[in-house]
Amino acid sequence: MNEDGSTSGRVEVNGVRLAYSLCGQGAGVVLLHGWMCNRSFWQRQCRELAGRNFRCLAVDFRGHGDSEAPARGYSIGQLAADVSAMMAALEFGPAVIVGHSMGGMVAQHFCLERPEQTAAMVLVATIASDVEDRLISKRIASDATRMGFQRAFDRHFDAWFAPGAPESVRGWVKRQMRSTSDELGLQLVGDYSRFDLTGRLGEIRHPTLVIGTRADDSAPPAQSLRLAELIPGARLALIEDCGHFPMLEKPELLSRALLPFLEAQAGVGED
Numbered sequence: 001m002n003e004d005g006s007t008s009g010r011v012e013v014n015g016v017r018l019a020y021s022l023c024g025q026g027a028g029v030v031l032l033h034g035w036m037c038n039r040s041f042w043q044r045q046c047r048e049l050a051g052r053n054f055r056c057l058a059v060d061f062r063g064h065g066d067s068e069a070p071a072r073g074y075s076i077g078q079l080a081a082d083v084s085a086m087m088a089a090l091e092f093g094p095a096v097i098v099g100h101s102m103g104g105m106v107a108q109h110f111c112l113e114r115p116e117q118t119a120a121m122v123l124v125a126t127i128a129s130d131v132e133d134r135l136i137s138k139r140i141a142s143d144a145t146r147m148g149f150q151r152a153f154d155r156h157f158d159a160w161f162a163p164g165a166p167e168s169v170r171g172w173v174k175r176q177m178r179s180t181s182d183e184l185g186l187q188l189v190g191d192y193s194r195f196d197l198t199g200r201l202g203e204i205r206h207p208t209l210v211i212g213t214r215a216d217d218s219a220p221p222a223q224s225l226r227l228a229e230l231i232p233g234a235r236l237a238l239i240e241d242c243g244h245f246p247m248l249e250k251p252e253l254l255s256r257a258l259l260p261f262l263e264a265q266a267g268v269g270e271d
Helices: 039-050 076-089 102-113 136-147 149-160 167-178 182-192 221-230 251-266
Strands: 007-013 016-023 027-032 054-059 095-100 118-124 208-213 235-239
Touching (some): 027 039, 027 076, 027 102, 027 251, 039 251, 095 102, 095 251, 102 182, 118 251, 136 149, 149 167, 149 182, 208 251, 221 235, 235 251
Parallel strands (some): 027 054, 027 095, 095 118, 118 208
Antiparallel strands (some): 016 054
């Protein structure tokens, strides 16, 4: 057990050992991170939710964080299958699936293909599709072919943040993302470069909250609005003066949008 009362471990699913953290007791919430990120991006929200009577499972996708990195399997569908198998192995769920950025793509796929494991869904700074090629990860992958991955990453990195984002946040995010291999990142971008579930989002019947940010250059507010329009009954919240990482740039505002929705799904305050 960790100092904050959480537990961490690894479980083997689909031929790979995947790392996770568990904390709290109560209604289940699964937190999925973005491209080249890891579960530590959600650590503040995990602590807060655990204190509000939620049981949180934060996952490292294959090849990220403390999970093993096999040679293949880097697709949105495979990541969703890994999450499903991990939840089953840990006897966790049904749960609210919270996905940030690429994790939001995984969450959409998961909700459509595994409705029995889904209680509700929260999509944070993510997309329905990217026909205009706005995703910063796609810009990096494109430029990497002529200038190398490191230079391309450095060239586009700051576009993920609002102008006032603290340097400490930027530096921490860059260190975490650069700990994930370039090759793995490129494989994932190659898979989701034409990600598009817009034709199926009308099938979703689970309560959904879409959280966008006003200063996100990768998943701009119009994308959040589009998701909320395509998913029946979805609610929309937009965070001001915030870039692509609201859990780090504006954690209080993210919680203000997230907590009432989660409490409603858990029946907090109901007779």
